[in-house]
Amino acid sequence: MPSLIDFRRRIRSVKNTQQITKAMKMVSAAKLRRAQDRVIAARPYAKTMREMLANLSAAAQMDDRASESSWLAVREPKRIDLIFVSSDTGLAGAFNSNLMKASTRFYEENPGAEISLTLVGRKGRDFHRRRSGKILSEHINILNRPTYQEAADVAQEAIRRYRDGETDAVYLLNNDFKSVMAQTLNLTKLLPVELENKDDKKAEQTDYIYEQSPLEMLERLVPRYVEVAVFRALLETVAAYQAARMTAMDKASSNAKDVIDTLTLNMNRVRQAAITKEIIEVVSGAAAAE
Secondary structure (H helix, E strand, O other), X not given: OOOXXXXXXXXXXXXXXXXXXXXXXXXXXXXXXXXXXXXXXXXXXXXXHHHHHHHHHHHHOOOOOHHXXXXXXXXXXXXXXXXXXXXXXXXXXXXXXXXXXXXXXXXXXXXXXXXXEEEEOHHHHHHHHHOOOEEEEEEOOOOOOOOHHHHHHHHHHHHHHHHXXXXXXXXXXXXXXXXXXXXXXXXXXXXXXXXXXXXXXXXXXXXXXXXXXXXXXXXXXXXXXXXXXXXXXXXXXXXXXXXXXXXXXXXXXXXXHHHHHHHHHHHHHHHHHHHHHXXXXXXXXXXXXX
8 A cells, every 4th residue: 555655746746737737728728719710711612612613623524625634534543642631749539540540441442542642740640651651741830820821832742643644533631620529530532523413403503604714714723722622621620639639638637636536535544544553552552551
């Protein structure tokens, strides 16, 4: 049984840890509010752009020169680029481990494909380095407050490779922010652009009057669409990570309190036993003296 000094040291150590976890929870809560506002502002633009681009692709396919466009070419996915977005730091529960499992499943679902990785975040970089994945580029320490230019830098290599026919498809894997308590894995096929479902009446009613050729507009809008999608993914990842970290630190603080209560109870039992032993020794000595 540990002594009273050992119990006091352990309680002091756990209290210090609890103070750290509480401070980290407060920091994540402050960062989450700002990240959440940026995500909410970015979602409508990204969603509308994807819908518009899908309709533009459908219009461009009616052009006689559609076969010449690399953006409309649908090739057998023998070579795939995966943009993998994780966090730079941990202490966020299963935030990164769920992403690692999803990337492993992606490899299993595409067994015959050559997968090239664009990695954002130190955790994903370290994971795929250990597994000797084919890494095209690494982007570390850009998730503190990501900018559109940083997202464009991430997307540029995948855009060039698809345009030049070096890859057959481009996917994006990240965590989306759903709520403070929940984050959802999101695997999006960026290229080739998937058309809207033809059974969707709303999609059928969408029509545009084009001043330029749809093919010319496609050449300009597809790279911008990929950059916007990556930028939104970075914002979603930041918000989801701060939410996961805040939740994890709250649970850690609660667990620390439980540990402190248990240690305090055991310490009191040891102290009570020591006091009882001393009383018995005093009474026994007095009885022997008589």
